[in-house]
Amino acid sequence: MRISELARAGGVSVATAKFYLREGLLPPGELTAANQATYGPEHVHRLRLIRVMLEVGRMPLSSVREVLVALDDSALPMHDLLAVAHRNLALQRIGEGTVDPAAVAEVDAVLDRLGWLVADDSPARRDLARSVAALHRLGWSVDADVLEPYARAADSIAEREVEYVGEAPSRAESVERLVVGTVVFEAVLAALRRLAEERHSFRRLAERPEG
Amino acid sequence: MRISELARAGGVSVATAKFYLREGLLPPGELTAANQATYGPEHVHRLRLIRVMLEVGRMPLSSVREVLVALDDSALPMHDLLAVAHRNLALQRIGEGTVDPAAVAEVDAVLDRLGWLVADDSPARRDLARSVAALHRLGWSVDADVLEPYARAADSIAEREVEYVGEAPSRAESVERLVVGTVVFEAVLAALRRLAEERHSFRRLAERPEG
Numbered sequence: 001m002r003i004s005e006l007a008r009a010g011g012v013s014v015a016t017a018k019f020y021l022r023e024g025l026l027p028p029g030e031l032t033a034a035n036q037a038t039y040g041p042e043h044v045h046r047l048r049l050i051r052v053m054l055e056v057g058r059m060p061l062s063s064v065r066e067v068l069v070a071l072d073d074s075a076l077p078m079h080d081l082l083a084v085a086h087r088n089l090a091l092q093r094i095g096e097g098t099v100d101p102a103a104v105a106e107v108d109a110v111l112d113r114l115g116w117l118v119a120d121d122s123p124a125r126r127d128l129a130r131s132v133a134a135l136h137r138l139g140w141s142v143d144a145d146v147l148e149p150y151a152r153a154a155d156s157i158a159e160r161e162v163e164y165v166g167e168a169p170s171r172a173e174s175v176e177r178l179v180v181g182t183v184v185f186e187a188v189l190a191a192l193r194r195l196a197e198e199r200h201s202f203r204r205l206a207e208r209p210e211g
Numbered sequence: 212m213r214i215s216e217l218a219r220a221g222g223v224s225v226a227t228a229k230f231y232l233r234e235g236l237l238p239p240g241e242l243t244a245a246n247q248a249t250y251g252p253e254h255v256h257r258l259r260l261i262r263v264m265l266e267v268g269r270m271p272l273s274s275v276r277e278v279l280v281a282l283d284d285s286a287l288p289m290h291d292l293l294a295v296a297h298r299n300l301a302l303q304r305i306g307e308g309t310v311d312p313a314a315v316a317e318v319d320a321v322l323d324r325l326g327w328l329v330a331d332d333s334p335a336r337r338d339l340a341r342s343v344a345a346l347h348r349l350g351w352s353v354d355a356d357v358l359e360p361y362a363r364a365a366d367s368i369a370e371r372e373v374e375y376v377g378e379a380p381s382r383a384e385s386v387e388r389l390v391v392g393t394v395v396f397e398a399v400l401a402a403l404r405r406l407a408e409e410r411h412s413f414r415r416l417a418e419r420p421e422g
Contacts, residue, residue: 082412083412086408086412117410118413122406127405128406138267140391149367149371153364153368153400156360157360157364157407160360162411162415182405182408187342189365190338190400192335192366193369194335195329196368197297197373197393198329198333199327200366
């Protein structure tokens with residue numbers, strides 16, 4: 001197909017498709033004439049994955065590029081590819097400045113107690129430490145006992161998710177499942193938690209009527 | 212204490228404290244002279260709660276005011292007070308425009324199947340429908356089977372949270388627990404889920420070494 005058809009199939013403008021080509025995110029098409037190239041279904045899939053990373057994952061172009069390089073490096077084991085995607089997905093969430101060392105230590109202690117093996121420089125560690133620091137500033141004590149129910153709930157979900165990502169029929173689809181799953185299901189879980197809070201609030205009311 | 216001391220105790224500038232007084236968020240102090248008022252510990256607590264709602268909850272001033280009016284209405288049952296707080300907390304998250312009716316129907320069906328009693332116009336329903344619509348657009352099928360593990364995880368967490376909010380020693384502290392709990396622990400849960408995803412990814416690698 002020609003670039004105009006590729007763009008239409010991928011739901012982007014021709015200018016955007018050309019931009020991805022120039023940036024090296026889309027591999028070049030097959031030259032059919034001096035100034036004419038043709039594109040195949042693999043280009044449509046790639047375009048879709050780029051859009052998922054940009055629009056769902058809100059990843060910067062540099063992160064998208066890094067994930068695509070890892071994807072195309074067939075010598076890179078699947079786990080490492082997914083680690084690259086997971087990390088690049090998290091980078092845009094990291095706030096500025098340093099995190100309170102007491103909160104970092106608290107998070108280290110909690111992960112130790114849970115026996116969770118995660119990288120020392122995992123962005124989610126910093127996210128968690130930042131929340132713990134915010135709670136400390138508000139005078140809330142946050143220790144493993146407080147965090148454990150959340151960790152258990154997160155763990156049961158994550159186990160299924162990692163399995164689902166690993167079962168994808170191709171490396172590219174694994175990356176897509178990881179990006180969509182991580183980002184959109186984070187919002188799904190947050191909404192369900194708020195709905196569950198509302199329901200339990202109703203339930204308590206029904207059990208102990210006031211007035 | 213004088214307004215300068217109140218401001219210092221609450222961690223805001225004098226101008227900010229005066230702004231909250233003018234806006235009616237802080238009740239007036241006791242007049243000790245024509246142009247001099249004195250403030251008590253209840254003002255410090257109120258100031259703290261205002262800051263929690265604004266800075267942690269990122270609630271607009273109009274929402275903060277609505278919650279404070281509900282808090283001061285001692286005839287309003289606790290459950291209704293918390294519902295006002297929960298709803299106002301959610302309002303800033305609602306996106307623009309309408310939500311795909313198919314996604315709304317899917318969410319209704321899921322909540323029915325779960326047997327969860329939540330208000331028809333609950334903001335979190337819309338949040339969830341919006342995520343489901345995003346997944347539909349990506350070609351993902353999302354039904355009760357997909358959402359149920361997330362709902363179960365959310366439910367176990369929410370039950371404890373609602374209990375903790377209900378056990379607070381005062382109405383004001385219940386509102387604070389609700390705001391901080393809902394907002395900060397949403398971030399805590401998200402970070403723990405990402406850490407759990409990382410850990411399970413490692414675990415799968417360890418179980419089935421590649422190469």
